Amino acid sequence: MASVVTGGAGYIGSHLIDYLIEKGDDVISIDDYSSGNYTNTRAKNVKLDLRLAYPEIPKGAIIYHLAANPDVRTSMDNIYDHFERDVKTTLNIMEMARKYDAKLVVFFSSSTVYGEGRIPTTEADKIDPISNYGLFKVMGEEILSFYARNYGIRGISLRLANITGGRVSHGVVIDFIKKLKKNKETLEILGNGKQRKSYLYITDLLSALDVLVKYFKGLYDAFNIGNDDWVTVDEIARIVEEEMKLSPKHVYVDAGEGRGWKGDVRFMLLDISKIKSFGWLPKYSSAQAIRLAVRDVLDKI
Ligand SMILES: NC(=O)c1ccc[n+]([C@@H]2O[C@H](COP(=O)([O-])OP(=O)(O)OC[C@H]3O[C@@H](n4cnc5c(N)ncnc54)[C@H](O)[C@@H]3O)[C@@H](O)[C@H]2O)c1
Numbered sequence: 001m002a003s004v005v006t007g008g009a010g011y012i013g014s015h016l017i018d019y020l021i022e023k024g025d026d027v028i029s030i031d032d033y034s035s036g037n038y039t040n041t042r043a044k045n046v047k048l049d050l051r052l053a054y055p056e057i058p059k060g061a062i063i064y065h066l067a068a069n070p071d072v073r074t075s076m077d078n079i080y081d082h083f084e085r086d087v088k089t090t091l092n093i094m095e096m097a098r099k100y101d102a103k104l105v106v107f108f109s110s111s112t113v114y115g116e117g118r119i120p121t122t123e124a125d126k127i128d129p130i131s132n133y134g135l136f137k138v139m140g141e142e143i144l145s146f147y148a149r150n151y152g153i154r155g156i157s158l159r160l161a162n163i164t165g166g167r168v169s170h171g172v173v174i175d176f177i178k179k180l181k182k183n184k185e186t187l188e189i190l191g192n193g194k195q196r197k198s199y200l201y202i203t204d205l206l207s208a209l210d211v212l213v214k215y216f217k218g219l220y221d222a223f224n225i226g227n228d229d230w231v232t233v234d235e236i237a238r239i240v241e242e243e244m245k246l247s248p249k250h251v252y253v254d255a256g257e258g259r260g261w262k263g264d265v266r267f268m269l270l271d272i273s274k275i276k277s278f279g280w281l282p283k284y285s286s287a288q289a290i291r292l293a294v295r296d297v298l299d300k301i
Contacts, residue, residue: 005043007036012202028046073260116265234250
């Protein structure tokens, strides 16, 4: 099977490429290396800025579109860079899919499309983002849905909870580890520590993808992918500290209403019944996912 992974040099993309290659796929990785730096030499690696162009790819491939700026925080100020990396790349990818008659496009969207709605949040709940990042993911999903309806290109949008594991490039786990490496006495926590969110270990995401690509037979749909449970930021700090054998003092930096930053969704737990109906179940809980990720990251430092 020919598979194309955009953002293949990044955190999730690099794991996906390793997994697809192990499965026996011929993989093309496309990345501009603006933030990612991973190269699997068994893939065909194309260095390209997808805001500007797309490459020639084999006909009938499955395209996994991950290239983006995934930092919710910077999306509130650095709006146009996010728009171009998160939306314009998606339009270009759908044009590539149309030209080369892609079998399926899998778009890496986010739970942030929901904003702070009902919990646990189902796919049918209101789309109401509170960050530009979330807004741009909604726009990406709409582009996929439009291309499915108008050009018959099959697509899936993955509304992902926080994905964690080795090579993680951003988010709370890597933030806490980096801070504690610099200062063992004090840990700065963004928000009031009570924000509570769902985390999924990277291998559980890969098994969800496997199931969806095998069994999804529709034209276009969106799926929540996350865990059945959630953890608070304070609990995450405790796990990181246990693994690093440290007991720092906590200092909270609250961006208002207990948020870590403007646009921070404080409570996120997805209803995952829809993907479960395909026979998928996460193997690790949110807390276990965090602990495994901390160990993966510490192993590499
Ligand atoms: N990590 C998570 O918890 C999470 C949660 C929800 C959604 N997502 C989405 O999953 C995808 C992957 O996230 P990640 O955590 O691996 O991020 P990442 O930053 O590690 O990977 C993104 C990759 O895209 C590349 N890229 C950016 N702009 C590009 C461009 N114009 N042309 C070509 N390549 C470009 C970067 O160099 C990087 O390698 C993103 O779309 C992100 O929004 C991630």
